[in-house]
Amino acid sequence: xxxxxxxxxxxxxxxxxxxxxxxxxxxxxxxxxxxxxxxxxxxxxxxxxxxxxxxxxxxxxxxxxxxxxxxxxxxxxxxxxxxxxxxxxxxxxxxxxxxxxxxxxxxxxxxxxxxxxxxxxxxxxxxxxxxxxxxxxxxxxxxxxxxxxxxxxxxxxxxxxxxxxxxxxxxxxxxxxxxxxxxxxxxxxxxxxxxxxxxxxxxxxxxxxxxxxxxxxxxxxxxxxxxxxxxxxxxxxxxxxxxxxxxxxxxxxxxxxxxxxxxxxxxxxxxxxxxxxxxxxxxxxxxxxxxxxxxxxxxxxxxxxxxxxxx
Ligand code: BDR
Ligand code: CA
Numbered sequence: 001x002x003x004x005x006x007x008x009x010x011x012x013x014x015x016x017x018x019x020x021x022x023x024x025x026x027x028x029x030x031x032x033x034x035x036x037x038x039x040x041x042x043x044x045x046x047x048x049x050x051x052x053x054x055x056x057x058x059x060x061x062x063x064x065x066x067x068x069x070x071x072x073x074x075x076x077x078x079x080x081x082x083x084x085x086x087x088x089x090x091x092x093x094x095x096x097x098x099x100x101x102x103x104x105x106x107x108x109x110x111x112x113x114x115x116x117x118x119x120x121x122x123x124x125x126x127x128x129x130x131x132x133x134x135x136x137x138x139x140x141x142x143x144x145x146x147x148x149x150x151x152x153x154x155x156x157x158x159x160x161x162x163x164x165x166x167x168x169x170x171x172x173x174x175x176x177x178x179x180x181x182x183x184x185x186x187x188x189x190x191x192x193x194x195x196x197x198x199x200x201x202x203x204x205x206x207x208x209x210x211x212x213x214x215x216x217x218x219x220x221x222x223x224x225x226x227x228x229x230x231x232x233x234x235x236x237x238x239x240x241x242x243x244x245x246x247x248x249x250x251x252x253x254x255x256x257x258x259x260x261x262x263x264x265x266x267x268x269x270x271x272x273x274x275x276x277x278x279x280x281x282x283x284x285x286x287x288x289x290x291x292x293x294x295x296x297x298x299x300x301x302x303x304x305x306x307x308x309x310x311x
Contacts, residue, residue: 001143002030002113004106006064007236008037008123009047009085011220015213015298016122016148016236017048021057022301023244030117031109033102035064036073037123037167039084042066047085049093055209055305058095060109064102064127068168076163079223087219088212102127107135110142118243121147121175122236124164129171132178144181146239150256150269151187152285158264162187165258166267173258176269182283184256185238186269189249189286193238193294194231197221203299207306234298241294242286248297250288 005020007013020027032052034045045063052059067073080086098105106127110117119142121128132139149164149172157166165172176182195217203214217232224232242249254271274282 001028002115002117003027003120004031004033004110004117005029005120006033006035006102006123006127007048008035008039008044009051010038010044010080010122010236011085011087011216012234012236013122014048014051014085014216015234016240017051018209018213018305019237019240019244019298019301020120021055022304026244027240029059030113031060031062031105033062033064033106033127035102035123035127036066036068037075037164038080039075039082040066040073043084045097046093047083049095049097050090051212053093053095054090054212055309060098060105061095062098062100062102062105065130068124068126069129069170071168074167079220081219085216088215103131103134106131107138110138113141116141116143118143119145120239120243121145121149122239124167125149125171125175126168129168129174132174139178139180142180144183145175146183146185146243148185148190148236148239150184152271152287154187156187158266160265161267162269165269169258169260169267172267173260176256176258176283183239183242183251184269184283184285185242186285189289190233190235190238192291193233193241193289194291195234195295195298196231197224198230199295199299203302206302208309209305210302213302237298238286238289241297245293245297248290248293249286251284251286253282254285256283256285
């Protein structure tokens with residue numbers, strides 16, 4: 001099965017991509033596309049190129065939309081620093097970005113695959129919305145979208161709104177209305193898929209990839225440490241973990257609508273349980289996770305990648 005990852009790296013985006021890279025037999029990444037979210041699209045593109053160079057992996061990267069469909073970008077320096085990936089001091093990338101815009105790249109590369117693909121979405125969905133609006137026939141070539149975004153009850157930007165949906169609610173509305181099956185990892189399941197900070201401590205003495213993961217976590221968990229939490233959430237790794245080990249998760253089918261208007265609820269994912277024949281496609285919302293095994297999966301992936309550096 002072929003996969004495309006749309007992201008805004010982002011510390012947790014990078015950890016999610018590392019998790020996927022450890023399991024190429026299950027997640028064959030055909031391309032990575034970037035979008036404005038945690039920082040500018042230029043910054044997040046440079047971040048992923050730096051990481052791929054550092055670990056010696058060659059995957060096409062295409063840069064996408066610099067702004068949401070009809071709003072101003074709202075980067076997240078408090079969580080990710082101004083660069084979107086503050087913390088690790090990696091050399092400037094040598095690899096070049098693909099010459100195509102992410103939307104063109106996705107269209108051409110998805111159609112080139114023999115079988116329908118899965119898209120892993122870890123960021124505001126601007127690229128995906130424009131892809132489906134511009135090239136509607138590509139939807140038939142996407143088997144599933146596994147995304148981090150939204151919530152059933154909570155919020156991390158507004159009381160009921162999660163960042164990826166809040167940032168471009170118009171895009172999310174298009175993607176959730178695309179008819180493509182969606183597996184949604186919202187804030188609730190991400191809260192259960194915890195990573196204990198003490199488990200990441202030894203990584204600073206680990207191999208090359210573990211040390212990078214440690215530096216990412218060291219910066220990213222500042223928010224948690226300031227609050228005396230002994231864990232942090234690695235949001236974007238959750239949809240990847242669910243693809244690798246679906247048995248760690250419990251999900252329920254919902255109809256999900258996106259609130260695009262309103263001061264208080266912009267970007268809210270309004271989830272209604274499916275009763276009888278759904279009038280719109282069902283979304284599987286992950287609700288529970290085995291946090292201990294999730295954390296083990298993450299640490300195991302880093303060991304695998306450290307080992308690969310020596311092979
Ligand atoms: C999401 O917002 C971003 O800051 C993270 O990378 C993640 O995709 C969590 O709400
Ligand atoms: Ca992200």
